[in-house]
Amino acid sequence: MQTNLADFIKNTREGQEADAILRACVHCGFCTATCPTYQLLGDELDGPRGRIYLIKQVLEGKPATAKTQLHLDRCLTCRNCETTCPSGVQYGRLLDIGRKVVDQQVPRPVAQQLMRNALKALLPRQWLFKPAMRAGQWLRPALPQKLKNKVPEKQNAGMLPQRRHARRMLLLDGCVQPAMAPNINRATARVFDALGVQLMVAPKAGCCGAIRYHLNDQDGGLDDMRRNIDAWWPYVEGGNIEAIVMTASGCGVTVKEYGHLLAHDPAYAAKAQRISALTQDLSEILPAFEAQLQQLLGGKLHCRVAYHPPCTLQHGQQIRGKVEGLLRNAGVDVQLCADSHLCCGSAGTYSVLQPELSLRLRDNKLNNLQATGPDMIVSANIGCLTHLQSGTATPVKHWIELLDQALTR
Incomplete structure (x- = not known):
């Protein structure tokens, strides 16, 4: 062109x-x-x-x-x-x-500006979002359906492992996931603990930067990225961190792009490249432990699941087949639905800003997923999980929770 x-x-x-x-x-x-x-x-x-x-x-x-x-x-x-x-x-x-x-x-109408500013202010800040989500969960039975769709029911996250291991990795806690589904990262920590790996969370790490960056506050998003690099760097510099683990594919695709997005910043360019190189989705790490997982699980998993691969995993990170392979080798009957390459309509803040299109995409996706006759729908991103669950009575979970439940049993 x-x-x-x-x-x-x-x-x-x-x-x-x-x-x-x-x-x-x-x-x-x-x-x-x-x-x-x-x-x-x-x-x-x-x-x-x-x-x-x-x-x-x-x-x-x-x-x-x-x-x-x-x-x-x-x-x-x-x-x-x-x-x-x-x-x-x-x-x-x-x-x-x-x-x-x-x-x-093109100046936006006032209503759009207010909505976007509210999302940029609330979602990336755990200290604001967490109490707001708790209040929403407490009031959930009385909420109108549109709000109820955005507020998942409170779940029992279980205990964090207390053992220390020689092998260590960093885990991004994120911004909305700890409040909406704390069970995901805790389940991940328990699975890794069973495999002899300690997951650590850097206290000052937070939002990956995607929310503000994609809401066109690019400077704010880059600041979030710099803050995470600063939080992780002492661990990386110490040389005893094998990887930075991502349990939300939306965060993973962003952190993997830190090196590109901060290439113009002389103070952070080299560090950002190193952070991106260390970053791996959960599904990229666990195949190395496959034999150990099979031994630990011992055939405890017998269920049929429909897997929805998030766009940020299959298109953003170009990771396909790994989750399905892990689950199938653990004994799970994994089904991919028709048009599994298409988006479910969650897409970060899209479900809030473009609700009509988002719901049409969600319903199309759920029709295809449920046509496979699953006991459960699994995915790999908090936005997809919440969005899909709002339209079905079929349980929707992160795939790592299946492994955790089997190991716990």
Whole structure:
């Protein structure tokens, strides 16, 4: 694709990156075939190719409009198009650049500003979000359905292991997951403890930065990333940390991109590269313990599950087949549903900001998942788990909880 970027962005770092991404696109349109919003709406501008054209026009100097902003807002950033693209177009990065420019040109209505500011202020801060979630869980029976969908029932997280091990890894606790589903990280810690690995949480680590970054507070998101690097660095520098473990794939895809996102910061560039290199999804680490897991489980797992691979895992991190392999080797009957490559509609804050499209995608996904006749639905990201559970009575859990329950028994 030929480009002629406007002077306001041409010689900037973001302009140079956008120019390279745009020039990689060959207009083939393969991406539209796997775009969830294009499938729902049938509008070229609600598919990746159309959005690329919109961003290109804005970067070349054409003024953005509210219509431009709407079509970019409707994108889930699921990155399915990146998996499909034969030319390797880094659409997710281009979208972040385009959204930033468009939001600078098009003031949002007051209601949208208030909602976005509330999400940026509340979600990344555990000290605000945790008491708010506790209050919501206490009031849950009286909440209207729309709010109840966002507030999972309180769960028994169980005990943290107390043993120390020579092998150590860091675990990102995150921001919303400890309040919404503390059982996930505790289950992970118990499984690793049984395998002879100690998981440690750096006290000052928090939100991975994705929430603020993708709500177009990119400076705030980068600050969150720097804070995590500062929290982890003493452990990394000490040389006794094997990996940084991610139990939420949405966080994992972001932390793996720290090296790229902070490459322009001389104080953090090298550290960010090191942190990204150490970061691994849970499903990347446990295959090395597969024989040990099978021995510990001893055939205790006998159930049929439908697995929903989050977009941030299968498209963002390009990790496919690992969760299914782990569970099948542990004795689980794992089913992938029709169109398992498509997004469930959660997509971070998308379910709050684009509720109608989000619910349509959720219901389509649940219909396909339940068609497999599962005892349980499992996934690997807190947003997907909460979103899917709001539409079904079938239990929806993180896949690591299956292993933990079997080991506990």
